[in-house]
Amino acid sequence: MKHFEYADEKISEKEILIVIPSTLIGIGILSxxxxxxxxxxxxxxxxxxxxxxxxxxxxVWLISKVAASFPNQEFITYxxxxxxxxxxxxxxxLFSLEGVFICTYVVRVISDIAEEYLFDRTPVEVIGLxxxxxxxxxxxxxxAGLFRLNMxxxxxxxxxxxxxxxxxxxxxxxxxxxxxxxxxxSGYVQGIRASTLSYIGFYILFFYIALVRKxxxxxxxxxxxxxxxxxxxxxxxxxxxxxxxxxTASNLIFPVIExxxxxxxxxxxxxxxxxIFFVIWIMAxxxxxxxxxxxxxxxxxxVFPVKKIKLIFILSPIIFFLSMFPASYYxxxxxxxxxxxxxxxxxxxxxxxxxVALKIKGVKKRG
Amino acid sequence: xxxxxxxxxxxxxxxxxxxxxxxxRLEIEARGFVIGVAIDLVDKDNNxxxxxxxxxxxxxxxxxxxxxxxxEDQSPYxxxxxxxxxxxxxxxxxxxxxxxxxxxxxxxxxxxxxxxxKQPHLMTNMMDVFIRDHDMRRNVKLLITEGKAKxxxxxxxxxxxLPAMYINNLMDTSFVNxxxxxxxxxxxxxxxxLMEKSFIVPKIELMDEHIKYEEVxxxxxxxxxxxxxxxxxxxxxxxxxxxQIEGGTLELEVDGELTTVxxxxxxxxxEIKGEDKENLQAEVAVEITGNIVESFSSQTLLNxxxxxxxxxxxxxxxxxxxxxxxxxxxxxxQADVLGMSDILYRSHYELWKEIEGNWEYxxxxxxxxxxxxxxxxxxxxxxxSDVIDKEGEEIN
Numbered sequence: 001m002k003h004f005e006y007a008d009e010k011i012s013e014k015e016i017l018i019v020i021p022s023t024l025i026g027i028g029i030l031s032x033x034x035x036x037x038x039x040x041x042x043x044x045x046x047x048x049x050x051x052x053x054x055x056x057x058x059x060v061w062l063i064s065k066v067a068a069s070f071p072n073q074e075f076i077t078y079x080x081x082x083x084x085x086x087x088x089x090x091x092x093x094l095f096s097l098e099g100v101f102i103c104t105y106v107v108r109v110i111s112d113i114a115e116e117y118l119f120d121r122t123p124v125e126v127i128g129l130x131x132x133x134x135x136x137x138x139x140x141x142x143x144a145g146l147f148r149l150n151m152x153x154x155x156x157x158x159x160x161x162x163x164x165x166x167x168x169x170x171x172x173x174x175x176x177x178x179x180x181x182x183x184x185x186s187g188y189v190q191g192i193r194a195s196t197l198s199y200i201g202f203y204i205l206f207f208y209i210a211l212v213r214k215x216x217x218x219x220x221x222x223x224x225x226x227x228x229x230x231x232x233x234x235x236x237x238x239x240x241x242x243x244x245x246x247x248t249a250s251n252l253i254f255p256v257i258e259x260x261x262x263x264x265x266x267x268x269x270x271x272x273x274x275x276i277f278f279v280i281w282i283m284a285x286x287x288x289x290x291x292x293x294x295x296x297x298x299x300x301x302x303v304f305p306v307k308k309i310k311l312i313f314i315l316s317p318i319i320f321f322l323s324m325f326p327a328s329y330y331x332x333x334x335x336x337x338x339x340x341x342x343x344x345x346x347x348x349x350x351x352x353x354x355x356v357a358l359k360i361k362g363v364k365k366r367g
Numbered sequence: 368x369x370x371x372x373x374x375x376x377x378x379x380x381x382x383x384x385x386x387x388x389x390x391x392r393l394e395i396e397a398r399g400f401v402i403g404v405a406i407d408l409v410d411k412d413n414n415x416x417x418x419x420x421x422x423x424x425x426x427x428x429x430x431x432x433x434x435x436x437x438x439e440d441q442s443p444y445x446x447x448x449x450x451x452x453x454x455x456x457x458x459x460x461x462x463x464x465x466x467x468x469x470x471x472x473x474x475x476x477x478x479x480x481x482x483x484x485k486q487p488h489l490m491t492n493m494m495d496v497f498i499r500d501h502d503m504r505r506n507v508k509l510l511i512t513e514g515k516a517k518x519x520x521x522x523x524x525x526x527x528x529l530p531a532m533y534i535n536n537l538m539d540t541s542f543v544n545x546x547x548x549x550x551x552x553x554x555x556x557x558x559x560x561l562m563e564k565s566f567i568v569p570k571i572e573l574m575d576e577h578i579k580y581e582e583v584x585x586x587x588x589x590x591x592x593x594x595x596x597x598x599x600x601x602x603x604x605x606x607x608x609x610x611q612i613e614g615g616t617l618e619l620e621v622d623g624e625l626t627t628v629x630x631x632x633x634x635x636x637x638e639i640k641g642e643d644k645e646n647l648q649a650e651v652a653v654e655i656t657g658n659i660v661e662s663f664s665s666q667t668l669l670n671x672x673x674x675x676x677x678x679x680x681x682x683x684x685x686x687x688x689x690x691x692x693x694x695x696x697x698x699x700x701q702a703d704v705l706g707m708s709d710i711l712y713r714s715h716y717e718l719w720k721e722i723e724g725n726w727e728y729x730x731x732x733x734x735x736x737x738x739x740x741x742x743x744x745x746x747x748x749x750x751x752s753d754v755i756d757k758e759g760e761e762i763n
Contacts, residue, residue: 041716117501122390178713248558262505262554272472 008214015147019291020060020151020202020225021232021290025157026288027109028198028234030281033240037091039190043241044183046234048191053230055192056199059351060226062093063202064219066354067209074210078303082357084349092299094346095203099296100319101339102201106289107132107323107331108280116124118278119278125324132323135286136316139293139311146290153283160280161232164256165239167263172242195233197340201288203347204295241340277337292317377476399424399467402444402475403531406493407518408482409450416489420457421448421517423531424467445527446520454492454496471500473479475509477553478571480516491560498557504552508538511570511584511593519573534571537580546581546599549611563588564675565727567605570596587702588727595700597692602694607653607685608740610707612633616660619680627661628681628746639710644722647736649707653685658748669749678744685742693738703733 039107070078075095111128119127138146163326170303185189205222229353240255243262260277297311304311326332393553410417418598424445458469477497484490497503512519519528527533538550549696551568559566564589572579583602587594597605603615610633617628633655640648659677696702708726711719722732 018515027680119391120391126390175713179716182716209476247561249555251557251561258505 002119009142009144009211011144011147011208011211013212013215013218015151015206016064016212017156017225017228018151018223019204020148020209020222021229022154022157022202022228022284022287023204023291024199024229024288025232026201026285028107028200029236030113030234030256031257032195032198033237034250034252035194035243036115036191036237037042037246037255039187039194040183040246041187042179042182042246043238044181044187045191045195045237045241047181048188049181049195049230049233049237051188052192052196052228053233054201057223057226057230057346060202060205061223062355063205063220063347063351064209064215064222066351067206068212068215069220069358071209071212072346073216074302075206076081076297082354082361087353090302091346091350092303095206095350096299096303098203098320098339098343098346099211099292100315101335101342102292103289103315103319105332105336106285106292106321107121107319109336110285110289110327111190112329112332113254113257114278114282117274128323129320131282131289132288132316132320135293136290136312138286138290139297140312143294143298146294149290150287153287156289157280158232160277161235161261164263164273164277165235165259165263165306168239168243168259171259171262172239173245174242175242176243176245180249195343197337198233199229200305200343200347201292203350204291204352207295207298208365219318318360328360369488374514378473392466395542397466397468397703398470399465400473400534401469401471402473403478403520403534403704404474404476405478405480405520406454406483407480407516408486408489411482411486413598414454415455416486416599417450417452418454418457418483418489419450419517420454421520422458422461422469423520423529424465424469425529437760442530445718446517448517450643454493455500463719471502472504474503476510476521476531478510478512478516478534478580479568481511481513481518481584481593484511484568484584484586484593487592489592490586491591494553494556495555497564501739503553505552505557507553508535509553509568510538510558512536512713513570513572519571519578520525520723522573522576522578534578535579538569546602546615548583548606559588559602562589564708567704567705583698585700591720594702595695595749596696601692601695604690605686605696605704607633607635607742608637608651608692617681617684619656619684621664621677621680624662624664624675626659626664626680628659628677630657631747632656636706637706639715641706642718644717644718644732645735647732649710649736649738651689651738652741653679653740655685655742655743655744657681657744657746659746662749674746676750680747681746682742685744686740689740691744693740697734697736697738701727701731701734704725705735705738707736707738745756 009296033045036048039045040048067075067078070081076092078087079091083091107128108124109133111124114127115122115124123267138149182271209215209218236256239259240249243259244248244252244255252258255275257277260274263273265273293312294316296315297308299316300306301308388626399422401422402425405421405423407419407421408416423684425445426443426445447461449457449460451460451466479490479493483493494509497507498505507584519534520531522533529537538547548567548569552567556566556568566585566586568579568586570582570584571579581599581602582594583597583605585595585597586592603617605611606615614632615630617630619628620624633653635651637649637651640650691707696704703726708719711722722730725731726733
């Protein structure tokens with residue numbers, strides 16, 4: 001067997017545009033509409049998504065700006081230059097921890113969903129293991145290959161999202177969108193917090209921008225990718241409210257899956273739309289997990305001089321056992337909330353730290 | 368080299384063992400496709416009622432195409448009843464008695480006996496499993512019936528041999544009859560139960576071999592129990608107010624002769640005025656476009672004066688029907704199935720938040736509310752022919 005070798009492990013800024021929605025769209029979007037509907041009145045949750053979206057777009061732009069100031073340098077290199085080596089090392093390790101947590105959470109949730117909706121009798125552990133092994137296989141290969149995989153899957157995922165949206169128009173009830181803007185301030189604050197927490201994963205930019213050949217345009221591309229994500233979140237929220245109404249949507253655990261179950265291709269020609277939806281959605285979640293796993297390997301490799309494959313073999317069992325650790329749905333939820341808080345705090349702290357340091361020290365050429 | 372191949376084979380061949388199948392494999396023959404469910408009350412011990420669940424399984428062999436001969440004596444369905452307290456455990460009980468594994472993803476209708484829904488809260492408890500279980504789809508239709516619900520799952524029909532399918536199709540095709548309402552599905556019910564609103568569920572009745580689909584049951588919010596039934600006329604009134612059905616017919620007497628008007632289109636609009644919670648006023652305005660489809664009259668229908676007369680009679684009739692319904696739900700039932708609370712929620716949100724708790728209970732603002740109805744009718748066509756029978760002329 002011959003391996004296909006890419007010329008080099010470099011990517012273009014277009015791939016940065018793709019990698020953001022690929023990483024962010026996964027599990028959060030399935031349940032976010034329910035959480036938001038709980039905090040807000042009627043369809044007001046869109047305000048929360050938009051406000052937090054604009055905030056995060058700005059953050060993403062800033063992160064890329066900092067990272068792009070040091071073209072072709074890895075995180076540990078430019079962070080050391082800005083905030084000293086020990087701090088940079090600690091930050092890298094904290095980020096890898098976040099990566100491990102995300103992988104753990106993803107494996108667990110996808111197994112739970114698959115068991116709930118698809119495989120009644122297959123144990124969660126078996127589903128989780130199968131999924132993890134697939135991801136391990138993908139991550140063991142070429143990094144540039146992963147980016148190309150993202151590029152291939154994203155249009156398919158967008159297409160299925162588009163189909164769900166179009167077919168759900170028949171189930172829309174305009175009444176569900178009224179009254180407009182009646183949520184109180186605390187409702188909006190809660191909503192903004194919830195949607196901000198659901199956008200974890202964009203920290204990969206700190207690391208991946210080093211791979212971009214010519215990073216001048218990356219801040220713009222990254223912001224655009226983030227904008228795409230926010231748009232997809234908005235559409236999902238609006239169709240959830242349109243189909244179910246506020247109260248029912250807030251009561252469902254995964255409103256998006258329920259929509260997929262409910263839509264039918266007109267003419268009774270295809271009743272079980274959810275089966276296709278699941279196949280495609282697992283691709284989306286696969287992308288999320290691949291990027292999270294890969295960035296962890298990538299960042300750890302910059303701290304510990306170990307071979308990539310060895311790192312993967314050390315991390316995989318840890319991820320698997322951690323993911324099977326929570327005993328119930330409630331514990332999984334608590335874990336998810338912890339990851340979000342941890343991730344957002346870490347990203348924001350790092351961002352502020354680096355931006356301030358950059359302002360003070362300025363970019364040292366060839367530093 | 369050979370050694371290497373052996374090594375690879377010894378690793379890969381055992382792996383094949385793990386790829387032989389699906390953990391959740393279940394042969395299609397072993398699945399029992401449940402298409403209809405009926406729930407009856409066995410014992411109404413107030414705290415802990417016992418119910419009987421009847422599931423209708425499809426037997427594919429019995430349906431077979433007639434040209435293939437088929438097995439004539441084989442019934443295309445099998446009903447299976449079991450009693451118990453929780454539907455989920457009843458369902459598990461069933462597995463002991465049949466060799467089929469009940470499969471609910473193709474469930475079409477749920478029929479509840481009136482005895483069940485008259486009990487407070489029992490309806491909600493029965494519906495829980497249908498909403499919660501991931502196997503259940505949200506577009507299962509819900510019905511109530513007088514007497515035994517499981518009797519309805521035994522009505523064989525020539526044109527559709529599966530009773531549950533027969534009922535399902537009946538509900539889908541009777542949308543042009545305004546004495547019925549749009550089928551109520553589990554998904555809608557979920558929202559209504561959560562909002563603690565009053566709601567309606569259509570009622571069917573067994574008439575000898577046939578099924579009559581008319582009348583609707585009114586359920587009061589919070590306790591979710593059946594508090595009354597709107598008859599055919601009242602249902603028509605309800606339809607005009609809440610705009611559920613696309614068409615329907617009205618029978619009127621014009622100059623002592625029977626005339627039937629078919630409603631081809633109507634728009635209903637309700638507005639609530641008055642910010643004073645003690646003195647709410649609702650204006651229900653209906654715009655109707657209709658055709659004369661049947662007339663026993665010997666006058667020419669092409670005469671515009673006649674059309675105006677029919678329009679006036681229709682207007683009166685429609686207003687009467689709506690008033691009838693409004694009186695019943697405001698007076699005797701005190702249950703807001705007219706959608707007034709939705710309008711308040713959408714257009715008078717602050718006011719609604721204030722009176723929410725005293726809407727149907729307590730101060731009962733719903734019953735105090737003034738509801739005025741008005742109709743505007745336009746007759747468009749009179750059919751293909753003018754006068755079918757000119758009084759006496761043919762004989763002379």
